[in-house]
Amino acid sequence: MxxxxxxxxxxxxxxxxxxxxxxxxxxxxxxxxxxxxxxxxxxxxxxxxxxxxxxxxxxxxxxxxxxxxxxxxxxxxxxxxxxxxxxxxxxxxxxxxxxxxxxxxxxxxxxxxxxxxxxxxxxxxxxxxxxxxxxxLDKAAQKNNFAQILSPSADDEGVWIHQDAWFYMADFDAEYSKTYSIRKSENGVYLMVISGIITVDGQELKTKDAIGITDFEDIEIKAQTDAKFLIMDIPMQL
Missing domain, CATH: 2.60.120.10 (Jelly Rolls)
Structure with a gap:
């Protein structure tokens, strides 16, 4: 749950x-x-x-x-x-x-x-x-997609850091929805809306609202309006 x-x-x-x-x-x-x-x-x-x-x-x-x-x-x-x-x-x-x-x-x-x-x-x-x-960043890659902008690996897409974290930028058209799957089972997600309105598993989020989610495998993200948002898939333990 x-x-x-x-x-x-x-x-x-x-x-x-x-x-x-x-x-x-x-x-x-x-x-x-x-x-x-x-x-x-x-x-x-x-x-x-x-x-x-x-x-x-x-x-x-x-x-x-x-x-x-x-x-x-x-x-x-x-x-x-x-x-x-x-x-x-x-x-x-x-x-x-x-x-x-x-x-x-x-x-x-x-x-x-x-x-x-x-x-x-x-x-x-x-x-x-x-x-x-x-x-x-490749802004075109963000259109109706989770475009990876950060990871733990220098050989992967985006910048890299010393942490088992993945960041994604997304730019959704109104009514578009997509499922996000956690990268590591012990990680959580902190999602911040940059602009627009989205729902995350039914929870409405407006511009600059954020939600932290743990203990999940997949979440459904749907844009209510044209919307941009940042997903941070990060360890929950230091």
Whole structure:
């Protein structure tokens, strides 16, 4: 029997700093919710809007897999490994912080805001050599399909991380439905709606609503309207 937890968009934490408007699915910064510290190995899911020309100064991370997915605008990245790059809408970036890394992130555009998800996962290996990777996603592959954008293997589709996790991006037409099957029996799924309305085994989810599901093999996902969503198939135990 599947177990579910529903996180509607209006129950997220919010920190509006002017230059940054951040919605937190899990405890982060000044937002603390004892019932929402993490879901399995997902520690952070921040839905950020960064004002033109603004961003995060250099700051450290360690032993965390950090995934950034921009939906609007660009994000310029620099880090202590010597990486200097810009990710754009339609890209995905991963940084394995491992034994320690410092980086900065800012919106390089003077006339456009940047909107993105930043997701932190606990790794299955500690103190690995830090690494950086970014790719451009195939948006056509997401049409009425679960397009894999992340996995545990460098030889598989999408970026890879140090964790038995698989991410999928989907862009469904209204009324389209498809069954999702869990990758590993001990994993769970955390699904976030990017836009539109879907049902997951009959549970309606609107834009920026999320659902966590465990103890299942298959779930039926149906779009009520044109809809985009992110599926994170992740271990439930650290």
């Amino acid at each position: 599947a177990t579910t937890v529903l996180h509607t968009a209006d129950t997220r934490g919010n920190a509006n700093h002017g230059w940054l408007n951040a919605f937190h699915s899990f405890s982060f910064g000044n937002y603390y919710n004892a019932d929402r510290n993490q879901f399995g190995v997902v520690r952070v899911l921040n839905d950020d809007t960064i004002a033109a020309g603004m961003g995060f100064g250099t700051h450290p991370h360690n032993n965390m897999e950090i995934i950034t997915i921009p939906f609007e605008g660009d994000l310029a990245h620099k880090d202590s490994m010597g990486t200097s790059s810009t990710i754009k809408s339609g890209d995905i970036q991963v940084m394995s912080a491992g034994s320690g890394i410092q980086h900065s992130e800012f919106n390089p555009n003077a006339d456009q805001q940047t909107k993105l998800f930043q997701i932190w996962l606990f790794p299955n290996k500690k103190d690995v050599t830090p690494r950086y990777q970014q790719i451009t």
